[in-house]
Amino acid sequence: MKRYIVKRLISIIPMLLGISIISFCVIHLAPGSPVDSSTTLNPKVSFEAREKLVIQYGLDKPLYVQYLSWLKKITTFDFGRSYIDGQKVINKIASRIPITLLINILSISIVLLIAIPIGVISAVREGSFCDRFLTVFVFVGFAIPGFWLALMLMSFFGITLGWLPIQGITSFDFDSLSIFGKFLDIGRHLIMPVFVSCFGSLAAMSRYMRSSMLEVLHKDYIKTARAKGLSENRVVYKHALRNALLPIITILGLSVPGLIGGSVIVESVFGIPGMGRLFFESVMGRDYPVIMAVLVIGALLTLLGNFLADISYLFADPRIRYEK
Amino acid sequence: MLSINDLTVEYYRDDPPYSSVGPISANHSKACVEGRAVDGVRLKIPKGAIFALVGESGCGKTTLGLAITGLINQRDGRISAGSVILDNKNILKSSQKEFQDIRGKQITYIFQEPASSLNPVFTIGEQIDEALIVHKITTKKDAKGIAIASLQKAQIDDPERVYHSYPYQLSGGMKQRAMIAMAISTGPKLLIADEPTTALDTDTENEILKLLLKLRDELSLSVLLITHDMRIVQRVADQVAVMYRGEIVEVGTAEKLLRVPKHEYTKLLLFSMPEKLKL
Amino acid sequence: MRNSSKSLFLSKLLSKNKLVLSGVLVVGGLTIMAIFAPLIAPFNPLAIDVEDALLAPSSAHIFGTDHLGRDLFSRVVFGSRISLSIGFVAVGISVLIGLLIGSVAGYYGSRIDTALMRFVDIMLCFPSFFLILAVIAILEPNIINIMVVIGITSWMGVARLIRAEVLSLKEREFILASKAIGASDLRVIVRHLIPNAIAPVLVSAVLGVAAAVLLESSLSFLGLGVQPPTPSWGNILMEGKASLGVCWWLMFFPGFFILITVLGYNLLGEGLREYFNPKKKIC
Numbered sequence: 001m002k003r004y005i006v007k008r009l010i011s012i013i014p015m016l017l018g019i020s021i022i023s024f025c026v027i028h029l030a031p032g033s034p035v036d037s038s039t040t041l042n043p044k045v046s047f048e049a050r051e052k053l054v055i056q057y058g059l060d061k062p063l064y065v066q067y068l069s070w071l072k073k074i075t076t077f078d079f080g081r082s083y084i085d086g087q088k089v090i091n092k093i094a095s096r097i098p099i100t101l102l103i104n105i106l107s108i109s110i111v112l113l114i115a116i117p118i119g120v121i122s123a124v125r126e127g128s129f130c131d132r133f134l135t136v137f138v139f140v141g142f143a144i145p146g147f148w149l150a151l152m153l154m155s156f157f158g159i160t161l162g163w164l165p166i167q168g169i170t171s172f173d174f175d176s177l178s179i180f181g182k183f184l185d186i187g188r189h190l191i192m193p194v195f196v197s198c199f200g201s202l203a204a205m206s207r208y209m210r211s212s213m214l215e216v217l218h219k220d221y222i223k224t225a226r227a228k229g230l231s232e233n234r235v236v237y238k239h240a241l242r243n244a245l246l247p248i249i250t251i252l253g254l255s256v257p258g259l260i261g262g263s264v265i266v267e268s269v270f271g272i273p274g275m276g277r278l279f280f281e282s283v284m285g286r287d288y289p290v291i292m293a294v295l296v297i298g299a300l301l302t303l304l305g306n307f308l309a310d311i312s313y314l315f316a317d318p319r320i321r322y323e324k
Numbered sequence: 325m326l327s328i329n330d331l332t333v334e335y336y337r338d339d340p341p342y343s344s345v346g347p348i349s350a351n352h353s354k355a356c357v358e359g360r361a362v363d364g365v366r367l368k369i370p371k372g373a374i375f376a377l378v379g380e381s382g383c384g385k386t387t388l389g390l391a392i393t394g395l396i397n398q399r400d401g402r403i404s405a406g407s408v409i410l411d412n413k414n415i416l417k418s419s420q421k422e423f424q425d426i427r428g429k430q431i432t433y434i435f436q437e438p439a440s441s442l443n444p445v446f447t448i449g450e451q452i453d454e455a456l457i458v459h460k461i462t463t464k465k466d467a468k469g470i471a472i473a474s475l476q477k478a479q480i481d482d483p484e485r486v487y488h489s490y491p492y493q494l495s496g497g498m499k500q501r502a503m504i505a506m507a508i509s510t511g512p513k514l515l516i517a518d519e520p521t522t523a524l525d526t527d528t529e530n531e532i533l534k535l536l537l538k539l540r541d542e543l544s545l546s547v548l549l550i551t552h553d554m555r556i557v558q559r560v561a562d563q564v565a566v567m568y569r570g571e572i573v574e575v576g577t578a579e580k581l582l583r584v585p586k587h588e589y590t591k592l593l594l595f596s597m598p599e600k601l602k603l
Numbered sequence: 604m605r606n607s608s609k610s611l612f613l614s615k616l617l618s619k620n621k622l623v624l625s626g627v628l629v630v631g632g633l634t635i636m637a638i639f640a641p642l643i644a645p646f647n648p649l650a651i652d653v654e655d656a657l658l659a660p661s662s663a664h665i666f667g668t669d670h671l672g673r674d675l676f677s678r679v680v681f682g683s684r685i686s687l688s689i690g691f692v693a694v695g696i697s698v699l700i701g702l703l704i705g706s707v708a709g710y711y712g713s714r715i716d717t718a719l720m721r722f723v724d725i726m727l728c729f730p731s732f733f734l735i736l737a738v739i740a741i742l743e744p745n746i747i748n749i750m751v752v753i754g755i756t757s758w759m760g761v762a763r764l765i766r767a768e769v770l771s772l773k774e775r776e777f778i779l780a781s782k783a784i785g786a787s788d789l790r791v792i793v794r795h796l797i798p799n800a801i802a803p804v805l806v807s808a809v810l811g812v813a814a815a816v817l818l819e820s821s822l823s824f825l826g827l828g829v830q831p832p833t834p835s836w837g838n839i840l841m842e843g844k845a846s847l848g849v850c851w852w853l854m855f856f857p858g859f860f861i862l863i864t865v866l867g868y869n870l871l872g873e874g875l876r877e878y879f880n881p882k883k884k885i886c
Binding site: 014015018019022026027139140142143144145146147148151152154155158159160257258260261262264265268279280282283284286291294295298299302303306 | 622721722724725726727728729730731732733734736737738739740741813817820821824825826827840844847848851854855857858861862863865866869870873
C-alpha cells in the first residue's frame with residue numbers, strides 16, 4: 001500500500017510540470033507583451049523606463065528561457081511581485097487563501113452531510129413522490145446561476161429582511177467583539193456565501209448518490225443480504241451504503257476545481273477577501289504575475305484534492321488495498 | 325416438512341404505477357398484471373432430502389424460490405393465491421419481521437453467481453458472523469467459532485484464512501462454499517439453492533454437488549435445488565418436480581421419474597441431455 | 604435516420620418521459636424567441652429613455668425598465684440571441700476539439716494516447732473558470748473571443764467520451780473489415796468510428812450548451828463577457844446590481860431566463876441520455 005502512495009506522489013510531478021507550462025503559455029502566448037498594459041496605464045512612463053522594465057522582467061529573452069527562470073522561481077514559491085502594488089505575490093495569496101479554503105471546506109462538509117442522505121432516500125424510495133420532488137429540486141439546483149442566487153438571497157435576507165450582512169466577512173465593530181462574538185460575526189457573514197457555494201454541488205452530489213445507490217441496490221449481494229433475513233434498514237444502511245459511497249469519494253475529488261472556480265463569483269458578489277476575488281481583481285488589472293500564480297495554486301489545490309480522494313478510496317475499498 | 329399449496333405469483337408489466345411505501349393497491353395491480361410466473365403449484369418437500377426443481381429458463385422456478393422466502397419485489401409482482409406451510413404454519417401470512425426471522429435462519433438461500441453474491445467490502449467472517457448475530461444464534465464473542473465450524477463443514481481446508489479474507493481473494497468454488505457455509509451456519513431446515521453450480525467449471529461443480537449430498541446426510545438438511553440441468557438432477561436428486569410455464573407438470577421420486585417419465589415435457593428434457601452421467 | 608425511425612424515436616422519447624417533454628418545450632420556446640426576437644420584442648433593446656428609468660413592470664413595459672429607461676423585456680428577448688448563439692458556437696468548438704483529440708487518442712493508442720490523456724488530465728486540474736478569466740484578461744472581452752475561450756476550455760469531457768467509445772469500437776469487426784479493404788485511418792475515423800460514437804457526444808453537447816450559457820452569463824455578470832450596451836442576461840444583472848433590493852424586476856427576470864434555459868437544456872440532455880442508455884429493470 002505504501003508503494004501505491006509513493007507511486008501516486010511521484011506521478012504528480014509531471015502533472016505539476018504540465019500545469020506550470022500551461023499557466024505560463026496561457027499568459028505569454030497571447031497577443032501583446034504583458035508589459036505593455038502595465039506601462040500604458042501610466043502616461044508618464046518614458047520609453048527608457050519601459051525598456052528598463054523589459055530587461056528587469058526578462059521579457060527580451062526567448063520564451064523558453066523565460067519559462068525556465070519562472071519555473072525555477074516558483075519551486076521556491078517565489079511568484080514575483082504584483083504589477084498593481086508591488087507586493088510579493090505569494091504574500092498576497094497567502095493572506096487570502098485561508099478564507100477561500102474555509103468557505104470551500106464548509107461547502108464540502110455541508111454537501112456531504114445533506115446530499116448523501118438525500119441521495120439515499122431518493123434511491124430507496126425510487127419513484128415515490130419524495131423522490132420525484134427531490135429530483136425536481138436537484139435539477140433546479142443544477143440550473144440556478146450562482147450569482148443570481150447570491151443576488152436574490154442578498155436582496156431578500158440582506159436588504160428586505162435585514163437579517164444577514166451582505167458584504168465582507170466581518171462587521172465594522174469586529175474588533176470590539178468578544179471571542180464568541182467574533183465567531184458569530186464571521187459565521188453570520190459566511191452563511192449566504194457558503195450556501196451559494198455549495199448549492200450547485202449539493203444538487204450534483206445527491207444525484208450521483210442516488211444513481212450509485214440504485215446501482216448497488218440491484219446487485220446480487222444485496223439479494224443475499226435480504227435472503228439472510230436482515231432487516232431492510234440493515235441491508236440499505238450497512239450493506240448497500242458502504243458500497244455506494246465508494247464512487248462518491250472519487251466524485252468529491254473531481255468537484256474540487258468547480259468549487260475553487262466558483263469562489264470567484266461568490267467572493268466577488270459578497271465582497272469576501274479571498275483568493276477568488278484576488279484573482280478577479282488581478283484579471284481586471286492585468287496583474288499577470290498574480291494571475292499566473294493563482295492559476296498554478298488553483299491547479300495545485302485540485303491535485304491535492306484528487307490525491308486525498310485517491311488515498312481515501314484506498315482505505316475504503318478492500319479490493320484496492322490488498323492489490324500490489 | 326415444507327408444503328406448498330396452490331401457490332400463484334402474478335407479475336406486472338414493465339411500468340407499473342409507483343407507490344411510495346407499502347403495498348400497491350389491489351386495483352392497480354389488477355390493471356398491470358401481465359401474467360402468472362407461478363400457477364397453482366403444489367409441492368411437498370420432505371426432511372433430509374434433495375428436492376430438485378427442474379425446468380427451462382423463464383419457467384418460474386426462480387420465482388417460486390423467491391416466493392417461498394418472501395423475496396418477491398413488490399414492484400415486480402405479488403403472490404395472489406396459495407400458502408406455504410412450514411411447521412404447521414402458513415409463512416406467507418407472516419409479517420415482515422416474522423419473515424425476516426424465517427429467512428436466513430430456517431430457510432436459507434444460495435444464488436447462482438458466487439462472484440457477485442458476497443458483499444465485496446466485508447470479509448467472509450464478518451458476513452457469516454452477521455447472520456449468526458442477527459438471528460440471535462450466538463453472541464459476538466462466540467460467532468467466530470461457529471463461523472469457522474461452518475466453513476469446515478463446507479469442506480474448506482483453511483477456514484481461518486478464509487474467515488479473514490475478502491471475497492475477491494477467493495476462487496469461484498471457494499466463494500460458493502463460503503456461501504454454503506453462511507447458509508448452513510444458522511442451522512436451517514431448508515436450503516434453497518438456485519442454480520448453484522451454473523457459473524462453475526465441471527470439477528468444482530462436482531465438488532459442490534458432493535458437498536450438498538454430504539450436508540443432506542450429516543445435517544438432515546432439506547435442499548430445494550433449482551436447476552435447468554437434468555444431469556445434476558440425475559446426480560443428486562432424491563425427488564424431482566418438473567416445471568413448465570409456471571406449472572408443475574410432473575413430480576415424483578428421482579428413480580421413477582428419470583426412468584419412466586410420464587409427461588411429454590419431462591421426456592423432452594431427458595432426451596435433450598447431451599450425455600448421461602452415471603449415478 | 605430515415606423518416607419512420609426518426610418519428611418513432613421522437614414519439615418514444617416524448618411519451619416516456621415528462622421531463623424530457625418539458626425540456627424540449629423550453630428549448631424550442633427559447634429558440635423561437637431568439638430567432639424571432641425582433642418580432643417579439645416590443646421596443647428596441649438599445650433605446651434609451653431616461654425619463655422612464657427604473658419603472659416597475661406595467662402593461663407598457665411588462666418586465667419594467669432599467670436604469671437607462673430601456674425596456675427590460677426587449678433586452679431579455681434579445682439577450683437570448685446572444686446567450687444562445689454563444690452557447691451553440693462554444694459547444695461546437697469544444698465538440699470539434701474533443702472529437703479530434705479523443706478519436707486520435709483512442710484510435711492510435713499507446714504513446715499518443717498516454718500523452719494526449721495526460722494533457723487532458725492537466726487541463727482538468729485547472730478550475731475552468733480561472734482559465735477562462737485568465738485568457739479573457741489577455742484578449743478583449745467580445746463575443747467571438749468569449750465563444751472561443753469557452754470552447755477551448757470545455758472540450759475535455761467530450762475528448763474522454765470519444766476516446767472511450769473509440770477504444771471499445773476499435774476492435775469490432777466492421778472496423779477491421781474496413782481496414783482490411785484498405786481504408787485510410789482518416790476514413791475509418793471519420794466515416795465509421797465517429798458516427799457510432801456520436802450518442803454520448805450528443806448528450807454532452809446538449810448539456811454543454813447549458814454549461815456554456817451559465818459560463819457566459821457569469822462572465823458577463825463580472826463585466827468580462829458581453830459588453831453593454833449589447834444585452835446579455837449576465838450583464839443586465841450586472842447593471843441591475845446597483846439597485847439591489849429596490850428594483851426586483853432587474854434582478855429577477857434575466858436570472859430567471861438563465862435558469863430556465865439551463866434547466867431546459869439539462870432536462871433535454873438527461874432525457875437523451877436515458878434514451879440512449881435505458882435502465883433495465885431487474886426481475
